[in-house]
Amino acid sequence: MDLNQSDWSNKSSLKESNIIIDVRTPEEFDEGFIKNAINLNIYESSDFVEKIKSFSKNNEYYIYCKSGGRSSAACKIMNQMGFNNVYNLTGGISEWNGEISN
Secondary structure, three states, rough: OOHHHHHHHHHOOOOOOOEEEEEHHHHHHHEEEOOEEEEOOOOHHHHHOOOOOOOOOOOOOOEEEOOOOOHHHHHHHHOOOOOEEEEEEEOOHOOOOOOEEO
């Protein structure tokens, strides 16, 4: 499900069990990321899928990339794997007005 920045920010911060995933490359991640995000590079697809397999399907996952394309693809992959609570940040980090960590 695509969420605008405001809805994504509000929902992602509601529970400590919510997981924020940055699907950009490690180099992009090092330039700055949304607080508490973990980096899982979607371009390394087999590694991405293997790591996702270890995640609980009961949690909520908030996914972003630079502009929303890769994170949308990641959400589709996760949905196909049986994850129902997956949310894509429309516009990605390039349109993010919140805090950036590095």
